[in-house]
Amino acid sequence: xxxxxxxxxxxxxxxxxxxxxxxxxxxxxxxxxxxxxxxxxxxxxxxxxxxxxxxxxxxxxxxxxxxxxxxxxxxxxxxxxxxxxxxxxxxxxxxxxxxxxxxxxxxxxxxxxxxxxxxxxxxxxxxxxxxxxxxxxxxxxxxxxxxxxxxxxxxxxxxxxxxxxxxxxxxxxxxxxxxxxxxxxxxxxxxxxxxxxxxxxxxxxxxxxxxxxxxxxxxxxxxxxxxxxxxxxxxxxxxxxxxxxxxxxxxxxxxxxxxxxxxxxxxxxxxxxxxxxxxxxxxxxxxxxxxxxxxxxxxxxxxxxxxxxxxxxxxxxxxxxxxxxxxxxxxxxxxxxxxxxxxxxxxxxxxxxxxxxxxxxxxxxxxxxxx
Amino acid sequence: xxxxxxxxxxxxxxxxxxxxxxxxxxxxxxxxxxxxxxxxxxxxxxxxxxxxxxxxxxxxxxxxxxxxxxxxxxxxxxxxxxxxxxxxxxxxxxxxxxxxxxxxxxxxxxxxxxxxxxxxxxxxxxxxxxxxxxxxxxxxxxxxxxxxxxxxxxxxxxxxxxxxxxxxxxxxxxxxxxxxxxxxxxxxxxxxxxxxxxxxxxxxxxxxxxxxxxxxxxxxxxxxxxxxxxxxxxxxxxxxxxxxxxxxxxxxxxxxxxxxxxxxxxxxxxxxxxxxxxxxxxxxxxxxxxxxxxxxxxxxxxxxxxxxxxxxxxxxxxxxxxxxxxxxxxxxxxxxxxxxxxxxxxxxxxxxxxxxxxxxxxx
Numbered sequence: 001x002x003x004x005x006x007x008x009x010x011x012x013x014x015x016x017x018x019x020x021x022x023x024x025x026x027x028x029x030x031x032x033x034x035x036x037x038x039x040x041x042x043x044x045x046x047x048x049x050x051x052x053x054x055x056x057x058x059x060x061x062x063x064x065x066x067x068x069x070x071x072x073x074x075x076x077x078x079x080x081x082x083x084x085x086x087x088x089x090x091x092x093x094x095x096x097x098x099x100x101x102x103x104x105x106x107x108x109x110x111x112x113x114x115x116x117x118x119x120x121x122x123x124x125x126x127x128x129x130x131x132x133x134x135x136x137x138x139x140x141x142x143x144x145x146x147x148x149x150x151x152x153x154x155x156x157x158x159x160x161x162x163x164x165x166x167x168x169x170x171x172x173x174x175x176x177x178x179x180x181x182x183x184x185x186x187x188x189x190x191x192x193x194x195x196x197x198x199x200x201x202x203x204x205x206x207x208x209x210x211x212x213x214x215x216x217x218x219x220x221x222x223x224x225x226x227x228x229x230x231x232x233x234x235x236x237x238x239x240x241x242x243x244x245x246x247x248x249x250x251x252x253x254x255x256x257x258x259x260x261x262x263x264x265x266x267x268x269x270x271x272x273x274x275x276x277x278x279x280x281x282x283x284x285x286x287x288x289x290x291x292x293x294x295x296x297x298x299x300x301x302x303x304x305x306x307x308x309x310x311x312x313x314x315x316x317x318x319x320x321x322x323x324x325x326x327x328x329x330x331x332x333x334x335x336x337x338x339x340x341x342x343x344x345x346x347x348x349x350x351x352x353x354x355x356x357x358x359x360x361x362x363x364x365x366x367x368x369x370x371x
Numbered sequence: 372x373x374x375x376x377x378x379x380x381x382x383x384x385x386x387x388x389x390x391x392x393x394x395x396x397x398x399x400x401x402x403x404x405x406x407x408x409x410x411x412x413x414x415x416x417x418x419x420x421x422x423x424x425x426x427x428x429x430x431x432x433x434x435x436x437x438x439x440x441x442x443x444x445x446x447x448x449x450x451x452x453x454x455x456x457x458x459x460x461x462x463x464x465x466x467x468x469x470x471x472x473x474x475x476x477x478x479x480x481x482x483x484x485x486x487x488x489x490x491x492x493x494x495x496x497x498x499x500x501x502x503x504x505x506x507x508x509x510x511x512x513x514x515x516x517x518x519x520x521x522x523x524x525x526x527x528x529x530x531x532x533x534x535x536x537x538x539x540x541x542x543x544x545x546x547x548x549x550x551x552x553x554x555x556x557x558x559x560x561x562x563x564x565x566x567x568x569x570x571x572x573x574x575x576x577x578x579x580x581x582x583x584x585x586x587x588x589x590x591x592x593x594x595x596x597x598x599x600x601x602x603x604x605x606x607x608x609x610x611x612x613x614x615x616x617x618x619x620x621x622x623x624x625x626x627x628x629x630x631x632x633x634x635x636x637x638x639x640x641x642x643x644x645x646x647x648x649x650x651x652x653x654x655x656x657x658x659x660x661x662x663x664x665x666x667x668x669x670x671x672x673x674x675x676x677x678x679x680x681x682x683x684x685x686x687x688x689x690x691x692x693x694x695x696x697x698x699x700x701x702x703x704x705x706x707x708x709x710x711x712x713x714x715x716x717x718x719x720x721x722x723x724x725x726x727x728x729x730x731x732x733x734x
Contacts, residue, residue, distance in 0.1 A: 004560040011564060018591040025590045096406045097399035098413050112716035113709045114671040117685060121709070124701030310576035317678050324578060337586040344579040345571070352574035 066326030085255025160214030175199030262297035462527025527682030547616025
């Protein structure tokens with residue numbers, strides 16, 4: 001009891017000491033405190049943003065732009081990492097010697113090179129090895145690679161695409177209910193219901209139908225070289241591409257190891273037992289291997305996803321305007337380091353805590369019900 | 372009298388060859404139709420990528436030439452490394468004193484190599500490490516035995532990377548163990564302090580701690596007091612790594628069966644003794660492999676100090692590349708650096724895997 005009180009007092013004492021020092025320092029250097037500066041004009045440009053932004057907007061909006069950029073690169077990165085990591089993890093287990101060894105080499109090399117170095121490497125590739133827009137590499141129709149980034153053709157805007165998106169969303173919701181209903185019916189009557197196959201069919205068929213209904217627009221917005229730059233199409237900046245490449249390649253090596261370990265954790269006997277009761281290979285994967293492997297895979301996988309999000313803060317080193325980079329600019333302009341660092345920490349803590357809340361919920365849901 | 376029916380045997384085919392390169396290829400590369408397809412596609416891809424890369428790296432390349440000569444070639448200009456090797460490795464360390472960081476690095480590597488053998492893991496090894504670190508710091512800083520003082524601002528290149536890694540790892544470990552014990556403690560105040568600390572640090576990126584050390588920390592100190600930039604970055608790395616080590620060690624503590632704690636209690640050992648003699652030796656042993664993993668990522672993470680403008684080996688490389696003479700050879704320089712990091716990290720990770728195998732007593 002005494003020990004605890006002493007420890008608490010010590011922490012409080014050190015805290016108070018630092019706080020009073022800080023107060024004195026701030027007063028002497030006449031740095032403002034508090035978050036009042038958020039409404040002031042930011043007066044710096046941001047290279048790329050998802051929402052409209054100009055230098056005359058407030059710091060708050062600049063920070064929002066940064067946060068959205070962080071979310072953008074993390075979101076796309078997480079999807080690509082999961083896909084690539086799963087492919088490589090499965091390749092590592094392939095019976096094909098060549099594929100397995102190549103995957104092993106990839107995992108070993110990428111895990112052991114610092115992610116920052118990888119980011120610098122990809123950034124250098126874009127800026128030094130790729131030609132100027134005039135001599136842009138054009139591996140196939142509609143795709144250009146140059147030191148201004150990756151430029152590719154996209155379908156021209158048309159109401160059909162919006163409608164397709166909505167129909168896809170509708171199919172997913174319908175699929176979810178169908179799956180639930182099918183499971184309940186199977187539990188009651190023993191008759192299976194092909195909910196997954198039906199949903200997949202609908203997810204492909206319905207958007208296509210909607211597309212055809214809208215007159216099947218095929219016009220493409222193809223990038224064209226005008227003067228020194230491209231117009232039309234979509235341009236992905238070299239900063240974003242380098243950051244995405246680096247993060248995805250680095251993290252997917254770790255994800256591959258996780259996937260491999262997860263699949264290997266399902267005992268041989270499980271598969272043999274499933275075959276013995278007459279399940280088809282697809283059913284074995286869906287009903288026996290995946291549920292058990294996922295229980296092992298998901299927790300470390302989420303922590304890797306969180307790592308990717310945290311590592312996206314390295315964007316500042318290659319000039320991508322993520323949340324940390326914007327905050328850093330803000331700190332340099334206003335001198336309000338404490339508020340800036342606090343903002344960074346709070347934003348990342350929100351990411352982390354919401355992820356771990358989700359994880360706890362998931363773990364509880366997936367935990368083995370022991371009898 | 373009946374004669375037994377004459378049984379005719381079908382002619383059995385001779386067994387397939389089970390050894391030899393052909394059999395191996397059939398078993399490992401062409402065993403199913405999709406593996407045949409995969410193998411062929413992969414070989415074609417490799418054929419498209421490897422020869423040009425080989426040509427770029429080895430045939431058309433220059434290994435030790437002037438920057439001007441590199442402008443005329445198609446291949447890689449590896450010359451950037453030998454021509455700048457001193458700056459990339461040692462940075463701004465005063466000339467004439469280069470032997471000091473080199474000796475310090477050799478000492479550290481030698482010590483790490485010496486500690487590889489598990490038979491040498493005794494209490495004396497801890498003392499060796501302590502002495503080794505002090506000698507390293509003395510060699511780098513100087514000020515005694517006629518060695519001129521080299522301010523930490525001039526520590527750069529590989530010695531800085533090593534200083535940050537070795538001091539970071541050695542200092543973070545005991546703090547991490549204490550934090551883990553605190554988190555498992557029955558005292559609510561201690562426990563919540565440790566939980567808050569660990570979760571907070573693990574929730575934020577290292578870069579935010581480095582920012583804290585570089586822009587926020589000076590505000591914390593009383594007027595006129597300054598703490599050196601390298602030390603501040605080192606403190607940030609230690610605080611960060613300690614939180615991760617704490618989580619790993621907690622895993623080890625949780626894996627120790629209750630009976631061990633109860634046995635220690637029933638022997639009448641107090642908390643300190645039961646931890647030191649019974650629990651920690653077992654718990655720390657279980658978590659050696661993941662701990663090496665944490666140390667490995669701490670080593671990789673030292674490269675982040677580039678962002679707060681410390682001149683570690685990545686930054687000295689970048690400075691070299693910003694020299695107009697050598698601009699444009701980033702790929703070569705970064706590949707060299709990648710190999711450098713890879714060698715260290717691979718040694719550590721394969722060592723951790725070996726330990727895992729050795730320590731696995733099969734319970």
